[in-house]
């Protein structure tokens with residue numbers, strides 16, 4: 001079992017879709033939301049994913065393919 | 081001695097022991113160092129600081145590590161210059177430049193890395209690591225060399241040659257990752273999870289970031305223990321900008337300066353301006369972007385401290401400005417021509433931003449303004465090289481020299497009247 005912390009960033013059209021719910025249904029992943037900020041036209045969610053690492057990777061690919069931006073929770077690591 | 085007492089979550093305020101951690105277990109918010117300011121106030125005075133070394137370590141009592149076994153190549157205590165000629169050109173009567181090109185590896189990153197490396201050694205790590213487009217890489221490689229630590233430095237492709245050589249000379253394991261910016265990020269986040277390294281801006285980040293406070297301390301000390309009216313700061317992750325403000329606030333809390341009324345303005349390159357975009361939209365919700373700018377040192381598309389930077393901007397009444405690549409080059413040349421300082425592209429972003437802030441009334445003519453010039457120009461020569469006048473080519477005779485000079489002058493006159 002692996003745990004993985006990620007940040008999803010959604011644009012307008014995606015906010016109304018149940019992406020996190022589907023992620024938990026379609027993959028063997030337990031999702032656990034820790035913080036979020038969603039307004040009318042944009043939003044982000046910081047969450048923990050628990051499952052097999054390969055399953056988490058497949059799940060994240062699926063989320064990214066939906067158009068959601070997936071980032072590490074600490075922001076970009078590459079610096080100036 | 082250090083008066084650090086805990087790591088505290090910037091979101092939910094939960095406290096944790098001072099370890100190599102960076103994210104709150106509960107809410108995944110970022111951790112920051114918390115101090116015992118009452119005890120600190122008893123220990124520090126103008127005199128105690130002024131008696132210290134001419135480096136950031138004169139502020140050791142305000143930093144999160146013990147200075148005795150520090151990793152120190154003399155970062156900080158760089159010149160604060162009164163910039164009369166640039167000020168005149170821009171219409172400012174009290175302009176100062178904080179010249180952080182004058183650091184051991186020629187950028188402000190030495191301030192954060194000396195703290196991160198010291199803390200890493202304190203924790204018993206034997207390897208320093210980072211992912212960087214140049215300045216951070218140079219500084220990590222140099223500090224690791226001086227401390228006898230191993231260094232792993234990850235860089236994206238397409239960097240300026242000066243920034244690559246400026247790392248490899250210190251003999252780190254330098255890894256150029258073949259992929260785009262997002263790929264480098266993803267790889268490094270995985271590496272940081274897998275290897276027992278002190279990744280300076282990941283598991284050392286709470287300590288590392290504190291090094292930037294010293295820019296605020298120094299400016300206040302160099303102005304005769306007072307805060308400036310206005311700061312203009314380049315922003316990538318936004319950490320430097322936030323920490324300069326924190327540094328000024330702390331000095332006031334320690335009764336070393338009067339209360340702080342400083343307006344904090346931030347500058348980004350138009351090709352990577354997620355913080356400015358949020359500021360202009362009136363939101364603190366920063367939308368990540370894919371960077372495309374010559375200011376590679378500021379090219380962070382998903383800034384970790386963007387939200388907090390926007391908070392400081394709102395609190396202080398500062399503004400956020402962008403500049404195009406052409407304006408950045410013009411800014412670099414203006415700074416060099418008026419003040420004799422050859423800054424890298426980030427300095428061009430600041431000077432171009434300063435100009436816009438004055439023109440739009442964001443900075444008052446008589447405000448005591450400090451522009452932060454955070455990295456040196458020899459590292460990013462590619463940005464300006466094609467826009468500079470080539471040398472006159474002459475045979476070794478006075479006649480040849482005078483002829484060539486005459487032609488150049490004539491061409492200059494024609495260009496000016498065109």
Ligand SMILES: Cc1ncc(COP(=O)(O)O)c(C=O)c1O
Nearest residue numbers: 080316317318319320377454455
């Ligand atoms: C020269 C220079 N100036 C400014 C910055 C901005 O730093 P920060 O990420 O703290 O906003 C950087 C680093 O990324 C830099 O290299």
Ligand SMILES: [Zn+2]
Nearest residue numbers: 089092104107
């Ligand atoms: Zn928290």
